[in-house]
Amino acid sequence: MTDTPGWASPGSASSSEGREPGASGSTEPADRPGPSEPAPQPGTEPQQPGAKWSEKQPPPGQWSAPTGAPGPDRTPPPPPPGPGWNGPQHGGPGPGGHGGPPAGHGGYGTPGGYGTPGGYGTPGGYAPWGGGWGGPPPAAKPGVIPLRPLGVGEILDGAVSTMRTHWRxxxxxxxxxxxxVDTALVVVQGFLMNDALARTSFDDRTATADDVLPALRDVMVGAGIVAVISMVAILVATALLTTITSRAVLGKPVSTGEAWREARPQIPRLFGLLLLLGLITGGVILAGTLPGLLVMLSGNHNGGAALLALGILAAFVVAGWLMIRFYLATPALMLERQSIRKALGRSAKLVRGSWWRVFGIVLLTGLITxxxxxxxxxxxxxIGALVSDESTSSLYGTGGGDVGWAFLIIRGIGSLIGTTLTLPISAGVTVLLYIxxxxxxxxxxxxxxxAAGVQGHVTGASGPTPGR
Structure with a gap:
């Protein structure tokens, strides 16, 4: 009975079952006599080859049905393999057979075979079994990051590499x-806020409501102007830096004009997205503080204060959770050309199950910047405080009264340098975390x-990720 293609078990029931597949198509008869037996006479039936088999057969591991016709040139079975291998045989009784090594090769542990010169595990061959495998090949890296799951350090390094590679x-x-942004802050604080602070000091016990309210109004107007200018400027910068970082991942340079042309159609949607996120945050905080305020207005000040504190705490927790959940909405909107609603849904889908990881990376990035x-x-x-003789309480404009122009300008220069260095890192981390x-x-x-034109390279997506 034939067990596997090209191999026949000994002791077959008939000669037809003992033949190999493909032997039936031979041009020579399988019963051609050997030199020691007479040729059959015409009209007589030829003898079957099984009738001349010896009763003592070799072990099954060293014998199988011959592939060719019996004859004087048939090669006898080879001796058992050496001590280098004790497993099943992978060859024939001779070259090209089934009981020993194939033609042109030795057995396992023999010259020309596995574990020997020219074989597996030696110079010119394959590595030995059970060792020598160095893992999957490295992932493709056409740009600032390898194309595989990233560790925290690789995300930060990719943001810095983007700034270093495309620094202009x-x-x-x-x-x-x-x-x-810093010019608007200096001008607004120098002209508007200083006048308001000079007219009224908020910690003055003699100040009346008529004195405080106009000053408070001017301060709020100035802060609003700075906030609007900052929001618009940072929004445009985020849009441009998102485009640049996405190109840096592919190893492709991009100019400011090209980045602007790609990002410009999405800027109105990006503005709407940031406005919606601000409304969501404000709504959550208002919902948390409103019950406590209502209780306080009803006359229960102690209970209202406690409820207000709990409401503020809960509101900030919920708002923080939502901000991380929608943290990747900006790159999703810019790079996928999504609408505002779909960008929020995409961010929620990508962050789901990885909220703490995203939160940790965002927190670490904020601390570093x-x-x-x-x-x-x-x-x-x-330096500005020393030059303008300001007190240490005025280092950030927290002291009472106005602040000198020298202090504002020198401090503004430092803020300008700091923002220039940290803004690309924050934007780059956001884009790389999304990717x-x-x-x-x-x-x-x-x-x-x-997209990067990398061919024949393993991405390594299933490999280990350092620094998860």
Missing amino acids: TVLGISLGVALL NIVESVVTIPFAL DQRIRREALDLELSR
């Missing part, structure tokens, strides 16, 4: 935004490899 474009955009900005800004603020989540969930690395 990135720092030019960041410098323009920082210059606009704040430390860098403080390291750059505080020396300038100290990382899509690689983990949607195998975006394959699409990025095709």
